[in-house]
Amino acid sequence: MLFTENILVALAGLKANIMRSLLTMLGIIIGIASVIAIMTVGNSITSIVNSTMQDLGANNLEMGVVQKSQDNKTSDSGANYGTGYVRDMTDQDLITQDMLDAFKAEFPDDIKYVLKYENVGEKGKVTEGSKSANVQVIGYNKDNFEFKDKKIIAGRGFLNRDFENAKKVCLVTDKLVERLYNGDNDAIIGKQIEANVGGSYYSYYVVGVYEYVQEQFSFGVSDNPTTELIIPYETARVANHNQNKGDYYFTLVTSVNTDNDEFATKVRDFFNINYYSRNDAYEVMVVSMTSMMNQMNTMIGAIQLALSAIAGISLVVGGIGVMNIMLVSITERTKEIGTRKALGATNGSIRLQFITESVVICLIGGIIGIIFGIVLGTVAVKLMGYEAAVSLSSIVIAVGFSMAIGIFFGYYPANKAAKLNPIDALRYE
Amino acid sequence: MEDNIMLDLRNIHKSFFIGTPNEFEVLHGLNFTVKKGEFVSIVGQSGSGKSTLMNIIGALDRPTAGEYTLDGIDIEKAKDHELSALRNKKIGFVFQTYNLIARTNALKNVELPMMYAGMGRAERTERAKMLLAEVDMTDRMHHNPDELSGGQKQRVAIARAMANDPAIILADEPTGALDSATGRMIMDIFHKLHEEQGKTIVLITHSPELSQETERIITLKDGNIIGESAGHWDRAAKEVE
Ligand SMILES: Nc1ncnc2c1ncn2[C@@H]1O[C@H](COP(=O)(O)OP(=O)(O)OP(=O)(O)O)[C@@H](O)[C@H]1O
Numbered sequence: 323m324l325f326t327e328n329i330l331v332a333l334a335g336l337k338a339n340i341m342r343s344l345l346t347m348l349g350i351i352i353g354i355a356s357v358i359a360i361m362t363v364g365n366s367i368t369s370i371v372n373s374t375m376q377d378l379g380a381n382n383l384e385m386g387v388v389q390k391s392q393d394n395k396t397s398d399s400g401a402n403y404g405t406g407y408v409r410d411m412t413d414q415d416l417i418t419q420d421m422l423d424a425f426k427a428e429f430p431d432d433i434k435y436v437l438k439y440e441n442v443g444e445k446g447k448v449t450e451g452s453k454s455a456n457v458q459v460i461g462y463n464k465d466n467f468e469f470k471d472k473k474i475i476a477g478r479g480f481l482n483r484d485f486e487n488a489k490k491v492c493l494v495t496d497k498l499v500e501r502l503y504n505g506d507n508d509a510i511i512g513k514q515i516e517a518n519v520g521g522s523y524y525s526y527y528v529v530g531v532y533e534y535v536q537e538q539f540s541f542g543v544s545d546n547p548t549t550e551l552i553i554p555y556e557t558a559r560v561a562n563h564n565q566n567k568g569d570y571y572f573t574l575v576t577s578v579n580t581d582n583d584e585f586a587t588k589v590r591d592f593f594n595i596n597y598y599s600r601n602d603a604y605e606v607m608v609v610s611m612t613s614m615m616n617q618m619n620t621m622i623g624a625i626q627l628a629l630s631a632i633a634g635i636s637l638v639v640g641g642i643g644v645m646n647i648m649l650v651s652i653t654e655r656t657k658e659i660g661t662r663k664a665l666g667a668t669n670g671s672i673r674l675q676f677i678t679e680s681v682v683i684c685l686i687g688g689i690i691g692i693i694f695g696i697v698l699g700t701v702a703v704k705l706m707g708y709e710a711a712v713s714l715s716s717i718v719i720a721v722g723f724s725m726a727i728g729i730f731f732g733y734y735p736a737n738k739a740a741k742l743n744p745i746d747a748l749r750y751e
Numbered sequence: 752m753e754d755n756i757m758l759d760l761r762n763i764h765k766s767f768f769i770g771t772p773n774e775f776e777v778l779h780g781l782n783f784t785v786k787k788g789e790f791v792s793i794v795g796q797s798g799s800g801k802s803t804l805m806n807i808i809g810a811l812d813r814p815t816a817g818e819y820t821l822d823g824i825d826i827e828k829a830k831d832h833e834l835s836a837l838r839n840k841k842i843g844f845v846f847q848t849y850n851l852i853a854r855t856n857a858l859k860n861v862e863l864p865m866m867y868a869g870m871g872r873a874e875r876t877e878r879a880k881m882l883l884a885e886v887d888m889t890d891r892m893h894h895n896p897d898e899l900s901g902g903q904k905q906r907v908a909i910a911r912a913m914a915n916d917p918a919i920i921l922a923d924e925p926t927g928a929l930d931s932a933t934g935r936m937i938m939d940i941f942h943k944l945h946e947e948q949g950k951t952i953v954l955i956t957h958s959p960e961l962s963q964e965t966e967r968i969i970t971l972k973d974g975n976i977i978g979e980s981a982g983h984w985d986r987a988a989k990e991v992e
């Protein structure tokens with residue numbers, strides 16, 4: 323009962339001094355707005371990073387051949403100390419298909435795919451008459467092709483023999499067909515197309531068209547995006563004249579039930595014990611995508627927290643501003659306080675009245691701040707080209723926080739008002 | 752003590768502390784009683800201590816020494832929150848400067864003491880409307896104080912003083928800021944409350960004519976009561992008429 327009455331009185335007071343009220347709220351508005359904006363941007367980036375990583379495969383392990391850490395080896399040959407560099411990578415250091423086969427045989431339940439790719443060229447161009455389309459010519463191994471599971475909308479996907487015999491076949495996107503063949507997907511099947519990669523020409527028979535999906539980490543929409551012209555891995559090695567006996571980088575796709583952090587150790591041990599124990603310079607390193615994701619999230623979270631804390635300083639300044647204006651308001655209204663006491667207001671009800679007023683100021687400031695913050699954060703995220711993810715929890719926290727500021731910084735002035743001697747307050751001029 | 756006594760003041764002293772070593776005594780041991788239903792006026796020169804006395808009677812201030820009982824309650828022993836309740840329920844204040852709460856309309860002003868008393872919203876609004884009707888302020892009950900004339904403000908203030916049906920009305924120069932015609936109207940309201948509702952009223956006034964309208968006149972000079980006289984108002988006479 324007193325509660326709603328107090329809110330009405332507070333609102334009437336604020337309305338009577340709109341300019342003063344707004345200036346008082348400014349610190350709170352700016353503080354809350356920046357915290358909300360930071361949270362919105364941070365949360366959006368986190369969710370984009372996570373969903374991108376999820377797309378890449380949260381169940382993935384990244385595995386590669388790296389320099390051995392040289393701590394125990396270079397102590398006597400100071401020259402290498404610190405750089406860890408011993409020698410260039412040679413064929414003996416690579417992971418061969420035989421090793422992979424043994425590896426797969428060892429962990430049949432955990433490994434779903436071993437992804438390999440061989441990049442031929444990222445800045446390729448396919449021309450048809452006066453029209454051209456940008457392509458990245460890239461070779462996928464069979465596992466990679468199956469894992470990526472591209473949606474074939476015309477023709478066919480790759481067959482075993484395409485991989486085994488390094489057939490000069492390719493898959494193109496509907497985007498490319500759209501640019502070069504007016505979207506006639508069937509017309510391009512069986513045609514030989516030529517990709518110009520920095521002056522070198524590569525020609526392949528188109529066996530299928532797959533649906534182009536725009537990547538999440540791309541800025542804006544281009545009408546000539548670079549799309550993947552997919553060829554078999556073996557074909558790509560031929561194109562690159564790659565005579566190496568193996569590769570030094572793989573992505574492992576594990577089964578859903580596999581604990582990746584645990585499995586990462588097993589994979590590392592398998593290769594390092596079986597194949598790299600006598601290697602003087604190289605070994606295998608494995609990183610799980612989940613641990614990378616966690617690291618990334620922790621990092622973003624920390625940055626977010628640090629920025630929010632800085633923005634939070636303005637909340638403290640805002641709170642002090644509110645306290646200041648409450649003290650002014652109480653001095654101005656000393657006679658009113660005296661009158662209220664003469665009419666029977668207890669110290670408690672006076673205290674409650676002014677705390678309510680300070681909470682109302684902070685809450686309104688907080689709500690304005692939340693609105694500004696959401697707009698600011700959303701615009702910022704949109705400018706970066708992503709969908710904004712406003713977090714509900716940050717709004718709830720902001721509301722709670724502004725109320726807490728109102729109570730904290732309103733208590734002292736309100737208590738001062740409550741403790742006024744009625745007759746002194748009434749006589750105040 | 753007789754139970755028809757509303758106010759009983761004995762040897763009331765009041766000093767103000769105005770910096771060491773000075774204690775400035777304003778009231779020098781006053782003794783007087785006011786009966787229930789009595790209409791008393793207090794007169795005296797400016798600075799004689801009338802308001803100081805009124806504040807003590809109204810439990811807004813405590814005497815430095817002496818005993819004071821209001822409607823049987825020992826004020827000296829009462830705690831702060833008990834004094835709040837006492838002011839709320841037993842006393843109706845009417846000030847020279849009206850003291851309406853700003854930005855709060857007449858109706859809400861009248862509701863205020865009832866709100867502090869914990870009365871429900873519907874009930875207090877209804878009563879506030881009734882009280883405003885009694886002082887002929889129904890038309891203007893939704894106006895804020897800055898939209899009312901002095902006389903109108905004082906009528907609202909009187910309605911507010913009556914909110915919790917107090918035992919006693921304390922009015923410190925209620926007509927002091929009003930022209931004589933408006934002052935007359937305010938006095939008529941006091942007479943009505945006195946006669947029809949039997950309210951005890953203590954009125955401070957500078958006007959000899961107005962004080963003559965009350966039952967008893969207490970004259971203060973330099974913090975002492977220097978005289979008591981009967982006013983021209985006479986209940987018995989009125990009742991005979
Ligand atoms: N809080 C105070 N501190 C110091 N002196 C005070 C205080 N209140 C009143 N006085 C002094 O007490 C004396 C009586 O004041 P009071 O207000 O009671 O006079 P009054 O009779 O009501 O005068 P008026 O008719 O002008 O209203 C004055 O001299 C005044 O200066």
Ligand SMILES: [Mg+2]
Binds near residue numbers: 801803923
């Ligand atoms: Mg006075």
